[in-house]
Amino acid sequence: MTGRRILVTRAQHQAGRLSDGLRLLGAEPVEVPLLEIRPPDSLEPLDKAIGRIASFDWLILTSANTVRALAARCSALGVDISALERLKVAAIGSATEDAARKVGFRITLVPISYVAESLVATLGKSVWRKRVLLARAKVARDLIPEALSRVASEMCVVDAYQTVLPEGSRNLLVEAVAGGLDAATFTSSSSVRNLAEVAAEAGIAFPLNYVKAISIGQITSATLREFGWEPVGEASPSDIPGLIQTVERVLAV
Numbered sequence: 001m002t003g004r005r006i007l008v009t010r011a012q013h014q015a016g017r018l019s020d021g022l023r024l025l026g027a028e029p030v031e032v033p034l035l036e037i038r039p040p041d042s043l044e045p046l047d048k049a050i051g052r053i054a055s056f057d058w059l060i061l062t063s064a065n066t067v068r069a070l071a072a073r074c075s076a077l078g079v080d081i082s083a084l085e086r087l088k089v090a091a092i093g094s095a096t097e098d099a100a101r102k103v104g105f106r107i108t109l110v111p112i113s114y115v116a117e118s119l120v121a122t123l124g125k126s127v128w129r130k131r132v133l134l135a136r137a138k139v140a141r142d143l144i145p146e147a148l149s150r151v152a153s154e155m156c157v158v159d160a161y162q163t164v165l166p167e168g169s170r171n172l173l174v175e176a177v178a179g180g181l182d183a184a185t186f187t188s189s190s191s192v193r194n195l196a197e198v199a200a201e202a203g204i205a206f207p208l209n210y211v212k213a214i215s216i217g218q219i220t221s222a223t224l225r226e227f228g229w230e231p232v233g234e235a236s237p238s239d240i241p242g243l244i245q246t247v248e249r250v251l252a253v
C-alpha cells in the first residue's frame with residue numbers, strides 16, 4: 001500500500017475521514033472534490049415541512065448531509081429537534097445515524113444494508129397508514145417515495161440540499177491523472193457522474209485508464225457499470241470504514 005495514489009472524490013468537508021484512513025494504510029490520498037453541498041433552489045418546501053414536522057409519524061433521513069441541512073433549518077426556524085418525542089426516525093447508514101443523534105434526533109430504525117431497498121423492506125408495515133416525511137438530496141432515486149406512497153397515508157418528499165460541481169475540479173483532476181493513480185474511490189452515484197463530466201471537460205478518457213474503481217455500495221457500483229467501469233471492490237458494510245478496508249484488500253493483491 002505504501003505510496004499508492006488513491007483518488008478521493010468526496011466533498012471537501014467530508015474527505016478527511018477517508019483520506020486519513022488511507023494515510024494510515026500508507027497510501028497517498030489525492031483529493032479531487034466532485035461534490036459541493038448547497039441549499040435547494042427554494043427553501044420554502046423544506047421550511048413548510050419543518051413547520052409541521054411534529055404532525056408526521058416517521059422521518060426518513062438518507063444521508064449525513066440531509067441531517068446537517070435539516071438541523072440547520074430547524075435551528076433557523078426555532079424548532080427543537082430534541083422535543084420531537086413522538087416522531088420515529090429512520091436513518092440510512094451509520095454515518096447518518098451518528099449525525100442524527102448528535103443533533104438530537106431519536107433513532108428508531110437503521111436498515112441492515114445501507115441502501116433504499118433495505119430501508120423499504122425493513123420499514124414494512126410500520127408505515128401503514130402513517131404520515132411520512134422524506135428529506136433528501138435534490139437529485140435522488142425515487143424508490144423510497146414510490147414504494148412507501150402505496151402504504152402511507154401521506155408521503156411528503158422535500159429537498160434538503162443539492163449537489164453541484166465545485167469550481168477548480170477540472171484542474172485538480174488533470175493534476176491528479178498526470179501524477180498517476182492506482183485506484184479511485186466512489187461514495188455515491190453522483191461522484192461517478194460528476195467525474196465523467198469533469199473528465200470529458202478536461203479531455204481525459206473515461207473510465208480512467210488502468211485505474212481500479214472501488215465503490216462504497218451496490219448502487220454506486222451499478223452507476224460505475226453504466227459508464228463501463230467495472231468496480232474491482234465494493235465495500236461491505238457500505239460505509240467509510242468498509243470502503244477503507246476494501247481499498248486495503250484490493251490493493252494488497
